[in-house]
Amino acid sequence: MRIAAVIAAVAALLTACGQEQGIAPQRMADAVFAVIEADRASYTQKVVNRLQNEDKVIKADEHWQDSQALPLPAQMLRMGAERVAEQDAGFNYALLSLWAINKQNKPRTDLEKQGLQYVMDNPGKNFYGRETLGDTEYFTAVYPDVAVSPACVGCHNEHIDSPRTDFKLGDTMGGVVIRIPL
Numbered sequence: 039m040r041i042a043a044v045i046a047a048v049a050a051l052l053t054a055c056g057q058e059q060g061i062a063p064q065r066m067a068d069a070v071f072a073v074i075e076a077d078r079a080s081y082t083q084k085v086v087n088r089l090q091n092e093d094k095v096i097k098a099d100e101h102w103q104d105s106q107a108l109p110l111p112a113q114m115l116r117m118g119a120e121r122v123a124e125q126d127a128g129f130n131y132a133l134l135s136l137w138a139i140n141k142q143n144k145p146r147t148d149l150e151k152q153g154l155q156y157v158m159d160n161p162g163k164n165f166y167g168r169e170t171l172g173d174t175e176y177f178t179a180v181y182p183d184v185a186v187s188p189a190c191v192g193c194h195n196e197h198i199d200s201p202r203t204d205f206k207l208g209d210t211m212g213g214v215v216i217r218i219p220l
C-alpha cells in the first residue's frame with residue numbers, strides 16, 4: 039500500500055517535470071555558480087595552498103608555462119570558461135573586475151559594470167539582470183568574488199598591471215559573471 043503511494047507520487051512528479059518548460063534562468067545560474075565556486079575553492083585550497091604554502095613543493099605563478107609552476111586559480115577559471123565558450127553549452131561565464139589585472143577580465147557591457155558595482159556596494163548579495171546583445175536577450179548574474187586571504191590582496195595590490203593598489207582583506211575584488219541566452 040505504501041509502496042503504491044510512493045510509486046504514484048513519483049509518477050506524478052515525473053509528469054510534472056515533463057511538463058516543466060525548462061529550468062528557470064536564475065536557478066540554472068545559481069547551480070552553475072555553485073560548481074564554479076566549488077572548483078575554484080577546491081583548487082585553491084587542496085592544490086595551490088597545500089603544495090605551495092604547506093608542503094612547499096611547487097609554486098603557483100602567472101607565468102606557469104615558462105616557470106614549471108601551477109596556474110593561478112583565476113587562470114584555471116579562465117581556461118575552463120574558454121573551453122565552455124568553445125562548446126554550444128547554453129551559457130558562458132567569466133571572472134571579471136572593475137580593476138582587472140588582465141584587460142580581458144574587464145567588464146564589456148553596461149549591465150556587467152552595473153552588476154560588478156552592485157556586488158561591491160552590497161556585500162554578500164548577488165546581482166541579477168537582463169540585457170539584449172545583438173538580437174539575443176540574456177539573463178546575466180553576477181556573484182561577488184571576495185578577498186578571503188591576505189594572498190589575494192597582496193598579489194593584486196603589488197601586481198604591476200593592477201589598476202588598484204588598496205584592496206583590503208574582505209573586500210569584494212570582482213565577480214563571476216554568468217550569462218544565459220533566453
Ligand code: HEC
Nearest residue numbers: 100112133134135138139140143184185189190193211212
Ligand atoms: C599570486 C598572485 C595572485 C593571487 C594570490 C591572486 N590573484 Fe587574482 N589574479 C592574478 C592574476 C595575474 C590575474 C589575471 C589572470 C588572467 O590572466 O586572467 C588575476 C585575476 C583575478 C580576477 C579577475 C580580474 C583581474 O584582475 O584580471 C579576480 C576577480 C581575482 N583575481 C581575485 C582574486 C582573489 C579573490 C584572490 C584570492 C582568493 C586572488 N585573486 C588571488 C593574481 C593573483
